[in-house]
Amino acid sequence: METIKTDVAIVGAGGAGLRAAIAIAEARPDLKVALISKVYPMRSHTCAAEGGAAGVIKPDDSLELHFNDTVGGGDWLCDQDVVDYFVREAAKELTQLEHWGCPWSREPDGSVGVRPFGGMKIKRTWFAADKSGFHILHTLFQTTLKYPSIERFDEYFTTDLLVVDGRCQGVVAIEMSSGRIFQFQAKSVIVATGGAGRIFPFTTNGAVKTGDGSAMAYRAGIPLKDMEFVQYHPTGLPSTGILLTEGCRGEGGVLRNKDGYRYLQDYGMGPETPLGKPVLKTMELGPRDRLSQAFWHEQQKGNTIPTKFGDCVYLDMTHLGEKHIDERLPLVRDLSISYSGVDPVTEQVPIRPVVHYCMGGIHTNIEAETPMPGLYAVGECACGSLNGANRLGSNSLTELLVFGKKAAQNAMEFAGGGNKTNESAVSEQAEQAQKRITELFDKSGGGETISGLRKEMMDSLEKGAGIYRTEQTLKESCATISQLRKRYAGIELHDKSNVYNTDLFQALELRNMLDLAQTVAEGALARKESRGSHQRLDFVDRDDENFLKHTLAYHQGEETPRIEYLDVIITKSQPGVRDYSGGGK
Amino acid sequence: MSRRPYVRRISTTTWYLKKKRDLVHMIQELTSLFVGIYGILLLWGVKALSEGPEAYGAFLEALTGPLSLAFHWVAFPLVLYHAISWFNVTHKAMPIQRGEEFLPGKYIVGAHYVVWIGFSLVVLFVAGVF
Amino acid sequence: MSDLQLELEILRYDPEQDQEPRFQTYSVPCQEEWVVLDAINYVKDHIDSTLSYRWSCHMAVCGSCGMMIDGEPKLACKAFVRDYVNKTVRIEPLANFPIERDLVSVLDDFMNKLRRVKPYLIRKEEKPLSEGEYRQTPAELNKYKQYTLCINCLCCYAACPQYALIPEFIGPAALTMAHRYNQDSRDQGRAQREEETASHEGVWDCAFADACSLVCPKHVDPASALQQMKITSTVDWYLEHLGMGGKKS
Numbered sequence: 001m002e003t004i005k006t007d008v009a010i011v012g013a014g015g016a017g018l019r020a021a022i023a024i025a026e027a028r029p030d031l032k033v034a035l036i037s038k039v040y041p042m043r044s045h046t047c048a049a050e051g052g053a054a055g056v057i058k059p060d061d062s063l064e065l066h067f068n069d070t071v072g073g074g075d076w077l078c079d080q081d082v083v084d085y086f087v088r089e090a091a092k093e094l095t096q097l098e099h100w101g102c103p104w105s106r107e108p109d110g111s112v113g114v115r116p117f118g119g120m121k122i123k124r125t126w127f128a129a130d131k132s133g134f135h136i137l138h139t140l141f142q143t144t145l146k147y148p149s150i151e152r153f154d155e156y157f158t159t160d161l162l163v164v165d166g167r168c169q170g171v172v173a174i175e176m177s178s179g180r181i182f183q184f185q186a187k188s189v190i191v192a193t194g195g196a197g198r199i200f201p202f203t204t205n206g207a208v209k210t211g212d213g214s215a216m217a218y219r220a221g222i223p224l225k226d227m228e229f230v231q232y233h234p235t236g237l238p239s240t241g242i243l244l245t246e247g248c249r250g251e252g253g254v255l256r257n258k259d260g261y262r263y264l265q266d267y268g269m270g271p272e273t274p275l276g277k278p279v280l281k282t283m284e285l286g287p288r289d290r291l292s293q294a295f296w297h298e299q300q301k302g303n304t305i306p307t308k309f310g311d312c313v314y315l316d317m318t319h320l321g322e323k324h325i326d327e328r329l330p331l332v333r334d335l336s337i338s339y340s341g342v343d344p345v346t347e348q349v350p351i352r353p354v355v356h357y358c359m360g361g362i363h364t365n366i367e368a369e370t371p372m373p374g375l376y377a378v379g380e381c382a383c384g385s386l387n388g389a390n391r392l393g394s395n396s397l398t399e400l401l402v403f404g405k406k407a408a409q410n411a412m413e414f415a416g417g418g419n420k421t422n423e424s425a426v427s428e429q430a431e432q433a434q435k436r437i438t439e440l441f442d443k444s445g446g447g448e449t450i451s452g453l454r455k456e457m458m459d460s461l462e463k464g465a466g467i468y469r470t471e472q473t474l475k476e477s478c479a480t481i482s483q484l485r486k487r488y489a490g491i492e493l494h495d496k497s498n499v500y501n502t503d504l505f506q507a508l509e510l511r512n513m514l515d516l517a518q519t520v521a522e523g524a525l526a527r528k529e530s531r532g533s534h535q536r537l538d539f540v541d542r543d544d545e546n547f548l549k550h551t552l553a554y555h556q557g558e559e560t561p562r563i564e565y566l567d568v569i570i571t572k573s574q575p576g577v578r579d580y581s582g583g584g585k
Numbered sequence: 586m587s588r589r590p591y592v593r594r595i596s597t598t599t600w601y602l603k604k605k606r607d608l609v610h611m612i613q614e615l616t617s618l619f620v621g622i623y624g625i626l627l628l629w630g631v632k633a634l635s636e637g638p639e640a641y642g643a644f645l646e647a648l649t650g651p652l653s654l655a656f657h658w659v660a661f662p663l664v665l666y667h668a669i670s671w672f673n674v675t676h677k678a679m680p681i682q683r684g685e686e687f688l689p690g691k692y693i694v695g696a697h698y699v700v701w702i703g704f705s706l707v708v709l710f711v712a713g714v715f
Numbered sequence: 716m717s718d719l720q721l722e723l724e725i726l727r728y729d730p731e732q733d734q735e736p737r738f739q740t741y742s743v744p745c746q747e748e749w750v751v752l753d754a755i756n757y758v759k760d761h762i763d764s765t766l767s768y769r770w771s772c773h774m775a776v777c778g779s780c781g782m783m784i785d786g787e788p789k790l791a792c793k794a795f796v797r798d799y800v801n802k803t804v805r806i807e808p809l810a811n812f813p814i815e816r817d818l819v820s821v822l823d824d825f826m827n828k829l830r831r832v833k834p835y836l837i838r839k840e841e842k843p844l845s846e847g848e849y850r851q852t853p854a855e856l857n858k859y860k861q862y863t864l865c866i867n868c869l870c871c872y873a874a875c876p877q878y879a880l881i882p883e884f885i886g887p888a889a890l891t892m893a894h895r896y897n898q899d900s901r902d903q904g905r906a907q908r909e910e911e912t913a914s915h916e917g918v919w920d921c922a923f924a925d926a927c928s929l930v931c932p933k934h935v936d937p938a939s940a941l942q943q944m945k946i947t948s949t950v951d952w953y954l955e956h957l958g959m960g961g962k963k964s
Contacts, residue, residue, distance in 0.1 A: 040822070042867050043769075043777045057847075098848040101836035101899060103856060103863050110850030134776055135863060142834040142892070154826070177815055178588045206771035239748045242774045335774060338793060339748075451760035495765035497729045498587040500816040502759075502767045589730035590813035590821045595879055604786070607876050610924040674925065678942035685854045 001434055002182050003427070006034040006151070007415045008408075009171055009186035011158045011213055013037035014044030015133070015397065016379030017192035018140035019093075019404030024412050025147035031412055034184055036153040036173055038208065038505070041141040045194055045206045046400065049133020050245035050331060051117060052125035053397035055090035058114060061122040063087045070395060071573045073119040073287050074359075074388020075532035075542065077226065077550070079569040082366045082386050086395075086402050093401035094126050102139040103128050105328075115328070116250040117394045119287035119580070121280055125394040130245050130331045136397055156182070157505050158212065160433040161189065161220040161375065164425040168220075168375035172433040176505065179498030181437060183430035185423065187415035188374045190407050191217055191362060195380035198509075199517045200355040201458035202310075204236055204243040213381045215512035217362045218519070222370050223552035223564070225383040227360035227516065228523035229533045231391055232467055234291035236354025237340050238309035244332050244351060246393040248344075249284040251328050252276045253317040255291070256348065257303040263313075267294040269580045276319050286580040289390040289533040292353035296467045307350055314348035321345075353467060357396065359387045359533065360523070363552060368407035374414055376407040385550065385568070389532025440507060446490035450506050453491065457484050457510075457517050465524050470537045474525040481518045482560060488514060519553040519561055526563045527551060544575050616667040619660040672697045718747040721754050721796050722803040725766065728814050736814060739763075740803070745796045752780055752791035755806070755818075768818035775932055778866035781873070782818050783807040788870035790932045809873040825869055828885045831911050832893035837904025855900040862895035862940055864933045871927035871937050877920055884920040885911065887927035887937035894940040897947070906951075913948035921945070 008024055010017045013035050021035050037044070056066050066087040071078050098104055098112065105113045105127050117125040128135040144150050155176040162170040162183065170185040196211025197203040218224050234255070235244045249255075254275065257263045262283065265272045269286040273279040284291075295313060298304050304311035317325060317332075322345045325333055329344075336342050342349050361383035368376045368384060378384075379400050386399055457480075464477025488511060495503035529543035530536050549565040556562050601607040633644035647653060675697050676690030709715065721743045728736040741762055743754045752770055759766050769779040773792045780791040785804050812820035842849065871887035872878050878886050893912045897905045911917055921941045928938040 039769075039771065039779070040826070040867075043771055043779045045772065045777070047777050047866075048772050048774060092844055095844050095848050099836070099842065099844065101896065101901065103860060104848075106851055106853050106856055108853060110852045110855070112848050131776070131864070134866075138863070142829075143836075145830045145833075146835050177821075206773065206777060208771045240773060331776075338775070450764065493764075495767075497731050497765070497816070499730050500767045500819045503764050506764075587731050588815070590815055591728055591730070591736060592813045593736075593810070597880065600879065601876065606874075606926055606929065607924070610876060610922070610926070614922065674923070674938075674942075677925075677928075677936065677939035678946060680939065680943070682854065682858060685857050687857075 001427075001430060002180065003185060004034060004182055005185045007031040007187050008190065008411050009034045009036060009184045009188075010190045010192060011036050011171055012044070012192035012194060012379070012381070013039075013041040013141075013152065013154075014192060014194055014379065015046035015137055015140060015400035016404040016407075017190065018137070018144055019401050020190050020192060020378065020408035020411070021144055021150045022140065022147065023405045023408035025144070025149045027409070028412050028416070029147070029149050031149065031415060033150045034153060034186065035144070035150055036156045036158055036171065036184065038155060038157045038176065038212070040154045041144070041152070042138060043208070044137060045209050046137040046397075047134045048204065048206060048243065049136070049397055050130045050243060051247040051250070052115060052127030052132040052394045053094055053136065053401075054117065054120065054124050054392070054394040055094040055126055055398055056087065056124055057091050057112065058122070058124065061124050065121050066090070066124060068573065069120050069281075070386070070392055071388070072576070072578050073392040074390055075578060076544070076548065076570075076573070076575040077229075077385070077388030077531060077568055079366070079385035080571040080573060081569050082384050084571065085366055086386050086399065089402040090398045093398060093405065097136060097139060097401065100139050100143045102135055105129060115247060116278060116280055116285060117392070118246050118249065118285050118291070119281060119392040120285075120394070123280070125250070127247065129327070130247050130329045133397060157508065158193075158216065159437060159508060161216055162426050162429050162433075163220050163372065164422045164429060167373045167419065169421050169426050170430075172430050174437065174504075176500055179501060181434045183427065185421050185426055187419060187421065188376065188411040190411050191375070191377040191381055192379045192404065192407075193381045195358040195361070196513060196516045197355050197358065199457060199461055199513045199520065200230070201455070201462050202236070202241045203355040204233060204241055205355070210509035210513050211358075211381065211516045212509065212512045213377070214361050215515045217370065217375070217377065218515055218553075218555045220372070221555065222372055222375070223363045223554050224516070224519050225360055225363040225385070225550050225552055225566075226389075226523070227358070227519040227553055228465070228527055228551060229359035229389050230355060230465070230520060231288055231357040231359060231533050232292035232353040233288055233356035234295060234353050235315050235351040236356075237335065238307055238312050238350055238352050240339055241354045242335050242339055243354070243356065244315060244335065244349065245329070246288070248315060248317055248329060248332055249278065251317075251324065252278050252320055253315050254284050256314045256316050257298050258305045258313075259303065261303075263298050263303065264291065264294055267297065269294070271581075281580050287390055287392060287578075288356070290580060292467055293535060295353050305350060310352055312350035312352045315344075315351045316348045317344045318346060318348065357391055359383065359389065359391055360520070360551075367410050368403045369410060374419070376411050378403045378407040389534060441493060441496070441504060444492055446492045448487050448490035448492075450491055450503070450510050453484055453487060454510055454513070457481060457514060460484075461517055461520065465521050468535050468537050469524055471525065474521055477521040478518070478525055478560070481514065481521055485514050485518065485558070515555070522561055522563060523551045523553055542575075548575060613667065613670050616663040619663045620667055622660060623664060668701070672701070719745050719796065719800050721745045721799060723754060723758065724803050724805045725755075725758070725818070726807040726814075727766075727817055729816060738805070747797055749796045750792050751784055751789075751794040751796060751799070751804070751806070754796055755791060766818075767816045776866060778868035781809050781868035781870045783810055783873065788873035788930050790868055790870070793932055809869055811873050811875070811879045812869070822869065824882070825867070825872065825886070825889065828889040829867075829892065832885065832889050833904060833908050833911075834889075834892040834896060836896060836899065836902050837907060838901070839903050849901045851900050858900070859895050859898035862891050862898065862935060865891055865935045865937075866933055868932065870930045870932060874926040874930040876924050876926060877922050881920055883916045885917050887941065890918060890921075890944065891935060891937040891940040894944050897944070905947075909948055909951060912944060913952070918944045918948060
């Protein structure tokens, strides 16, 4: 096995990993950074984020308002020290991106423009048309090309963390083009591998989002936090799950049921606002969890429109005008026409809620530290408890930047701390990881297929742990996923080539997804309350007495995870009522 | 260990026959030869002019020969095609931004035609056609 | 359930098994709304799990699934099966790149060239963050915005006859990215970039076939960028050699 020695290994080259890499290269050009990713950086799913990134810059806005929106939006499951740090750093990071060339949309005077977003009381979302994530990703990627100390390992699939003496000292990765296995010996490691939306059948997430880093950390003994909180975005295209940004509603788009009625007013988000004059934190500018839940109720009442791809409601933007749509929402128009055959300029677009974001992830704190020395995590794979029980749109892109930098600062400090790599022990562990990969590769017989197990997992999660959940449906999901994890032993690779063997990578991804799916279902079963995106039909109220707590799921081998709880950090905002009824006033 | 990227070789002499787009491009490229020949012709004429009326007369005489006429029957349409195909893409090379928006390409292409026709009229006028 | 049947003739190449590429045909029951990528995914999931290809976003923004579909470079996620009914569709990896395996091409060449053109903002002096953003009017933004939309799918390289003949050519997407920064009102790095872009392997290897622009799924129009760079670099060359130092630093 080949060995690569580096100072900081970053796994994942999306927005968070790239931001971290730049932070290290700028502050400590003497440190070697290995940026390892299973895809080329520009393929990372940050590119699909559309709406924008939140940061306070306008004179009518304040850090306190951003704090309150985020904490309330997260149904008080956010760690408030984290939120406080985040809102203070947000605008700095977005300005930094501007200095690196990000093509933010502008006001006529040349200053950066902001747009309204769901759950935000003031317009504070920086945007680059409706391709904000794409531009952020490419700006960061291209900026990394300046720094010789960043060495990229594109298309290396990371399988294991190397943990010796309770400290993370590297990773094992497969070079995808050759099948060769490498050990990266590092003084510290940052995991930035993104979310796991692919555990659900209908998702905005790209194929790469299989939660590899989270699962890897989980198996290495680090708890996953709040995994039961999965966000449904209210406006996805029905056939494919392609996202239509919240910016559609920020710019004035409205939701209608089959009768043309703006049904959100019936679910505590009224009164109805005038067409083309969106009011912040009201109606269509309510938070994503509430909007997706309202859809579910409309569906129960029979007010949705049946389509070949499931029940839908309409997103109506016809009153916005062609010029405005082309300037602010060009991608939305392109996607609607291409994939649904509907031009939003003239027609209402059928949409339905779609799995979008995992609030849960690797347990981290305000320093982006995991409980394991030398290991940091950032972005959707992590749960630093910024987003609580429901993430507000446009907070996650900023989160990548703020905590990407934070993780980098701590990782480079740790790397410079004089810890010696225990090379023989690390190598021994890497050999074991290699052995496991080879066994999977060579194994024959079994009769299970990767695509078959994957489909059963997805269907089971959607059925049991969707927008609304009950004890019974969750128990079924838990049982199914537990079975699927056992049945995984019965898969066999048909592809025996060492070169770009996607059969192997899909098998590894499936294992990761099954582990994470189990934490989602088990966490949801154990949380006997409704909060944010986690809604139980059998426990309809929020229960601050018993569940103002984070769920921590610990890996227990073949068994179901051990669930523990951790108090939420509350500094200044006591749990209250989430008010989206004309709350803009 | 096992990588062996496969390089698909292409023929350096016949590659453009496979795809219409490439063929059209090559024709466009080849028409530039005739533009070049016209350039040489023009230089020849200038040289003849500098050598006095007799030389220039011989030059004009040569132009009316059957070989020369045949050449022009072939060359002129090709040069015309070359010019037009270039005019039609000039807006890509020379975009004009007015305020936020770019001037639609048709104006830039159109301006080229206007200038071309204008020049041609002047030349014809000087040549005594009108 | 399935609305139409599609015959896919897919290039297969496993360097450990095959001396050279071969074609394998799959018959796929498709839904009307499907894109070619859905059909390929169907093959992977239900017919032949050994097929290798790249894909991710399924919404034409990550740029992974560029491939030759019926002889044209396209994103498989934006090529609709309804446009290929009743015929056999040939699927190959992007032309002009070496084949790693099946539909996976080797992209190292582009990645190296992209780095060479310095695709990042270059300033003589950085403005401190505390002084806020650089001002840039919507008109200044529009000047280069179109060229920021490149997703690096590399369809343009697969269409470019010049890149096919001259592998050293830096090529459409990378040069366009240089132009994007050259045109940015915040940037001062054109002279540095011209060391590469105005060199022989740069814009002067472009013959303006316009194929890149015709196949670009994001309407970036790389050909326009390259022609503009030819003009700018010519002007810069004359200004420099006439001792007028007209270069934008």
